[in-house]
Every structure is written in C-alpha cells, then in structure tokens.
Amino acid sequence: MDAYCYRIAGGDGTRIDPAEALADRCDLVWIHLAQIDQETQDWLRGPAGLDDYIVDALTATETRPRCEAFGDGAFLNLRGRSKEEPDSSDLLASVRIWAVKGRVFSVTRKPLIAVGAVKQEVTAGRIRDPGDLITAFATAITTDLDPDVAELGDQLDDCEEQLDANRVFELRRNVSRVRVAAIAYRRFLSPQRSALEKLAALPGDWLGDDDRLHIAAAADRAARMAEELESIRERSALMHETLSDLRAEQIDGRTLIISIVAMVFLPLTFITGLYGMNVAHLPYAQEPWAFDAIMGVCTTIAVGVVLYFVRRHWFTH
Incomplete structure (x- = not known):
C-alpha cells in the first residue's frame, strides 16, 4: 500500500509510519494514500476503522467534486491537475478527503500536483488542524489551475489576432483544442465551487473562522475560473463560426x-x-x-x- 503519514503537533509536521498514526494522539494526523486498490480498501475498513460508506466514497472509481457531512466529520472531493499525462476526456485528477477532529484521510488515484504543495505547508509548520490542511488543498489546487485557465484565454486571444482565411484549418484545430479543454475544466470547477462553499458553511469546531474565510476565498477563485472558462467556451464557439464563415466565403x-x-x-x-x-x-x-x-x-x-x-x-x- 502506497501511503505516507504526518504527525502535526504544535505546528511541527513529522512523517511517521501509518501504523503509528492510528494510535497517535496529537493535534492532527494526516494519512495520505496514493493509490486505490483492494489493499487500500481493506486497510481503511480494518486498521483505520472507517465506516463502509466513507470507504466507498474515498475509493469510488468515478467521482465529481462534492462535499457531504457525515456525523462529526466531512467528506470532500476536489479535482486538480495531475503530474501524469491527462486523458482527453478527464483532464483533472481527484483527491478524496475525509476529515474529523484530529484526523484527515486523503486518497488519490493519480499523483496530484497539489499534494506536493500541501506537504511543503505541513513540513514548514503552517498546518495546525484539519481546517488548515483542507484549506491548503483547496488553495493549492486553485492556485495551480489558475495559470492553466489564463493560458487557455491567451491561446484564444492569439487565434483571434491570427484570424485569416488562409489559415482556417490550423486555427480551427487550435480553437477546438482550447474549447475542449475549457469544457473539461468547467465540468469540474463549477461543482468544485459549490463543494467548497458548502464546506465553508458546515458546522463543526474543527473548522476555524480563518479556515472558513480561506475556503470561501478558494471557492470564489474557483467561481471566477468557472466564469472565465464559460467565456472562453462561448468565444471559442463564436470563433469557430467566424472561421466557418471565412471558409465559406473563400x-x-x-x-x-x-x-x-x-x-x-x-x-x-x-x-x-x-x-x-x-x-x-x-x-x-x-x-x-x-x-x-x-x-x-x-x-x-x-x-x-x-x-x-x-x-x-x-x-x-
């Protein structure tokens, strides 16, 4: 089982063995599982002691961003960029998080870029509770996605500047690529905004006021990116029509x-x-x-x- 754990006490993050993490009693223990297989499911149900419905949510094959409250904890599913080459139909990889007071379990199927940023926050001593950890995930994912969304807009701007009847086929390929990427990103960013907004409004003492503000800020950033992607999609459609008209005129x-x-x-x-x-x-x-x-x-x-x-x-x- 590919896993690593951090013990966080007084702001100091120390990596420990997963077996030690389950018996630890400190401010926060973060257990991250980097794969989904039968061994992972058995460990979550057995030594970790999680309920079946939580294990099913953490190890589901098909997921979309959402947030659900279960008892004293919350399940959160977010989408971000992966280190691996993305599939044409699924450009963003998922991270599933189960958080309760003093414990956070996170599971990924593909290596997520945001996980590395969260590790740095933990080792730097900037994570003190589950709210801080979830805030770090939400912030890292939106920060990593923001340049990609801006790059899609820049690519579309370049296509508009190069508008020429003699380059119709090349421009149509570029515009189609931008449009497909914008649709794929928006498919997850819109529900991701709703999930973060719901998380910020959940009751519970494991989420501090500052955590709620940071999560709301990440939700607002996701909303802005979703609006930008919708604008890119509409501009791409108009550009496609313009190129079709130029081709017809030619x-x-x-x-x-x-x-x-x-x-x-x-x-x-x-x-x-x-x-x-x-x-x-x-x-x-x-x-x-x-x-x-x-x-x-x-x-x-x-x-x-x-x-x-x-x-x-x-x-x-």
Whole structure:
C-alpha cells in the first residue's frame, strides 16, 4: 500500500509510519494514500476503522467534486491537475478527503500536483488542524489551475489576432483544442465551487473562522475560473463560426472565379466545337482567312463577356 503519514503537533509536521498514526494522539494526523486498490480498501475498513460508506466514497472509481457531512466529520472531493499525462476526456485528477477532529484521510488515484504543495505547508509548520490542511488543498489546487485557465484565454486571444482565411484549418484545430479543454475544466470547477462553499458553511469546531474565510476565498477563485472558462467556451464557439464563415466565403470566391472562367469559355467552346466537327460543308471552312476570323470572333466574345462581368461588378463581389 502506497501511503505516507504526518504527525502535526504544535505546528511541527513529522512523517511517521501509518501504523503509528492510528494510535497517535496529537493535534492532527494526516494519512495520505496514493493509490486505490483492494489493499487500500481493506486497510481503511480494518486498521483505520472507517465506516463502509466513507470507504466507498474515498475509493469510488468515478467521482465529481462534492462535499457531504457525515456525523462529526466531512467528506470532500476536489479535482486538480495531475503530474501524469491527462486523458482527453478527464483532464483533472481527484483527491478524496475525509476529515474529523484530529484526523484527515486523503486518497488519490493519480499523483496530484497539489499534494506536493500541501506537504511543503505541513513540513514548514503552517498546518495546525484539519481546517488548515483542507484549506491548503483547496488553495493549492486553485492556485495551480489558475495559470492553466489564463493560458487557455491567451491561446484564444492569439487565434483571434491570427484570424485569416488562409489559415482556417490550423486555427480551427487550435480553437477546438482550447474549447475542449475549457469544457473539461468547467465540468469540474463549477461543482468544485459549490463543494467548497458548502464546506465553508458546515458546522463543526474543527473548522476555524480563518479556515472558513480561506475556503470561501478558494471557492470564489474557483467561481471566477468557472466564469472565465464559460467565456472562453462561448468565444471559442463564436470563433469557430467566424472561421466557418471565412471558409465559406473563400469557397464562394473560388466558385465565382470558376463560374466566370466557365462563362467566358462556354461560347468559345461552342464555336471551336462546331468548327471542329469532321463533316463537310462547314461555312468558310476552305477559306484561307477562316482561322483568323474564328480567332477574332472568339477574342471579341471573350472580351465582351469579361467587360460585361466588370460592369456588373462580379469580380468584386
């Protein structure tokens, strides 16, 4: 079982063995499990002594951000960036947290970037109770996600500046990538805001007033990112429509040119086809000036058709 634990007493965080953590009586013990398997579930149900419904919530395969109060504790599910390459359908990894007074259990399936930041807070002595630890998780996750959301907006700004009918396919790929990422992030950030707001309002003496303020601030930051992602999604949709219109205009322009060329050569093709027939008695077929005459007639017709299109402004519409 991949696990590590910290004993926190008087603000000092010391790493200890999981077996020692269960018998420890200090300000706070944080037990983090970095994988979900049968051994982890058995340990949580057995030595850890957690109820089945809490173990099921900590080890569920499919999760979404939420917060639920159970007895004297609270279960919290958050989503953040992982160190591993994300799946195209699931860009954020989950951390499941069970917190009661003096104990915090956290479980991840993938290595979460925010866990490293929380470890630093613990070893630096800035974590003193479960509220501080949960606040550190919420703050680390939102702080890590904020630059990614801003980068999506910058990428979309670049696409808008590069708007060009000759780069439609490239820009559409970039806009689609930004839009998919924005939708995937927003899918979790909106409920994450609600989960943090619910946590900040939960009763319990293990959450201090300062913790509630910090959690509310993290919820507000998640709300701002969710709004930014919604704006990016709407802008991406508008950009996609604009690129489709540019592509349609480009095709229309090319079709117009082809049509004009066809209209110019249509009467010429008729004349040359007529005199190209291998039959007798064609008018003036035996005259020495017949070829020059036919070329003159074709040139006159071509110039006349072109002048007609110019007067009708076909070349500019």
